Amino acid sequence: MVVAVIADMVGSRRLPDRAAAQRVLDEAIDRVESARPLAIERLTPTVGDEQQGVYQDLGAALTSLMMVQLALPDGVGIRFGLGIGDVRSFDSSGGRLSDGPGWWAARAAIELVNERERGAIPSTRAWIVGGQGQDEVMPATISAANAYLLLRDELIGAMSDRERRLTYGRLMGSSQTELAAQEGITQPAVSKALRRSGANALLLGLDELTGAH
Known part of the structure; x- marks a missing residue:
């Protein structure tokens, strides 16, 4: 059982320079994977603006994907x-393919994200679906993680570029003093922004969700 992830770009058809935005996204993913390589299979472009990746567990996925959000x-x-569940790979005439309940759940999850984004919660950026029995095996974990994601996305969506950089830095273990030097501001200003x-x-x-205490 792993966590399969399907990602796509918000409003890609409306972007003035789609290629430039893709480069920015690729650079953010490279930065995250270089700093903290948590993916079994890193997010990789597939078709159009879609990316796919695989993580060993929910904690690794939540941490890595939040880092990508903050890096943009x-x-x-x-x-x-x-999508939480099994994935399987097999060879075909077109190359190596991946399939399984984890991917089906990931597809259902991103459809829910799009539905909520267009509806009452436009800040929604992530959702988790358990594949084939996982909703019954770990319902409390999935529900708690989804509740966290709703609030996480609201907070990150309201952050300025600097606030995202500072949050990313703290997530990576940088001290407030180090971040202040990088930003050219005082340590109390960093503390206030956080x-x-x-x-x-x-x-x-x-930390509470992933057990990183």
Whole structure:
């Protein structure tokens, strides 16, 4: 059992320079994978604006995907559908293919993200669906993680570029003093930005979900 992820770019058809946005996304994924390689199969472009990747567990997926969100600048957003379940690979005349309940659940999850984004919760960027029995095996975990994702996406969506950089830095273990030097501001200004943006709650919530205490 792993976590399969299907991702796509927010509003890709409306972007003034789709190729430039894709380069920004690719660079963000490269940065995250270089800094903390948590993926079994890193997010890789497939068709159109879609990316697919595989993670060993929910904690690794939640951490890595949040890092990608935080690494993106204003104007470039990404949605994630996470499917918990088995995946299998096999050879075909067109090359190596991957299939299985994890992928089917990921597809259902990203469709739910699109539905919620177009509806009452436009900040929605990620959702988790359990594949073939996983909703029964770990319902509390999936429900708690989805509740966290709703609030996480709301907070990240309201952050400025600087607030996302600071949150990313804290997630990577940088001190407030180090971040202040990088941003050219004071340490108290960093502390205030982290409190005001909800970054501290965001990071503590991730620790609670992933057991990173």
